[in-house]
Amino acid sequence: MSVKRQWLRQPMTVLILLLAALASACGSSASGPTVSNGKIQLKIMVGGLSKQIYLPNMLTQRLGYFAQEGLAVTLIDEASGQSAEDEVLAGQxxxxxxxxxxxxxxxAAGKQMECVVQLDIAPGEAEIVATREAGQIRSVxxxxxxxxxxxELGSGTQTLTTVLLHKVGIAPNQVHFVPVGAGDTFIAALQQGKIDAGMTTEPTISRILASGIGKVLVDxxxxxxxxxxxxxxxPFICVFMRNDYVNAHKDVVQKLVNAYVKTLKWIHSHTAEQIADMMPADYYAxxxxxYVTALQNQLAIFSPDGLMPAGGPEFVLSxxxxSNSSVQGKQIDLSATYTNEFASKAS
Known part of the structure; x- marks a missing residue:
């Protein structure tokens, strides 16, 4: 082979090697979460980290159970589960x-996402009515x-409110839903008269009751x-993932669920004060x-084992x-909306 022909082939060889390396790199990133410093990197978006209904997320981090499973988890705080849902679907x-x-x-909208571990077996919420309106608002x-x-609009709090309204014959368009967040922003909206009532969580509920600006209408x-x-x-708060992601990365999902189930068992073997001690101080508001009293009053909402409770999916679907026009008339395969596969193994 001539020197000239060798010279001509070398750039082509280098180009082929570069393209192969790029293809390999793309295939690696597409195949699942990355690994850094020996840990599987995961991002989880939470619909309000400081809300007690979401407590197992931060508690799992603080107890070190993610790390024990070889996971490096970044918890991202968002206003509600609606935002988390959108980011999961987008692959962010x-x-x-x-x-x-x-x-x-x-x-119902043609998209697939499933709960892989159930954290709460009840909502842990309450419909609060402003004290100034309590004389006129005595029932739903x-x-x-x-x-x-x-x-926020489309959140679980709106869904719960809609269900309550439907039971007494009130359509969603017969009320005015106002997105006000939780915590300080919810309290301010109640104080300033922007809302007459609203669905919120602990510790916001207990703060409102202690201040006297609101009362519980529905618990x-x-x-x-x-x-x-x-x-x-x-059943309410869970951890959800895209179905295709779950099917492609069952080993990773199992590690994640193992960590959460350890936390749920830890919750049920410790007092509310011991649990509160593990949480960031700014969560106490x-x-x-x-905070401790509010937590004690609703410890029963946390699942003991991460399993979807029997009859729960059927009732939520009903x-x-x-009450939801976007679901009415649609064929729903409940078996594709949750799985007990990983929680069963973790238990």
Whole structure:
């Protein structure tokens, strides 16, 4: 072979090697989460880290259970589970933490996402009415025409409110939903008269009650009160992922679920004060004892094992079919909206 021909082939060889390297790199990133410093890197978007209903997310991080499973998890705080759902679908994060009903609504829209571990077996929420309105608003029936606060439009808080309204014959367009967030922004909206009532979580509920600016109209903070108010079991916060992601990376999902199930078992073997001690101080909103009391009153909402409770999906679907026009008339495969495969193995 001539020197000239060798020279001509060398650039082509280099180009082929570069293209192969690029293809390999692209294939690696597309195949799943990256590994850095021996840890699998995951991003989880949470619909409000400081809300007690989302407590297992940060607690798992603080207890070191993610790390024990070989995971380096970044928890991203967002206003609600609705935002988390959008980011999971877009592939911007690996998982989201929000209400289970999102998976049903997405399937009705032709998209697939499933809960891989159930964190809460009841909503842990309450419909709060402003004290100044309490004389006129004595039941859900009195909410017609009122300004009702929700975390954000499309959130689990709006879904729960819609279900309550449907039970008394009030359509969603007969009230005014106002996105007001949670915590300080929800309290300010109640104080300033921007909302007459609203659905919110702990510790915001206890802060409102302690200040006297609001009262509980409907209590969904335990499985028992939820059953009484809604007429059935209503599993709420979970960790959801795209179905295709789960099927392609079962080993990673199992590690993630293992970590969460360890946390759920830890919760049920410790007191509310011991749990609160593990959380960031700013979660207490300036009153740790109030935080502890609120947590104690709703410890029963946390799943003992991460499994979807029997009958829960069926009841949530029935409420969606009755009150959500986007789900009505749609064929929903509930088996594709959640899985107990990983929690069963973790337990």
């Amino acid at each position: 994060v690996d998982a989201g933490s929000g209400s289970y009903n999102h998976t049903i609504e997405l399937q 029936s009195d909410l017609k025409g009122k300004n009702l606060g929700v975390t 969904l903070r335990t499985p028992q009160t939820t059953q009484a108010a809604l007429g059935g079991p209503y 300036g009153n740790k004892q109030l 409420t969606e079919q009755q």
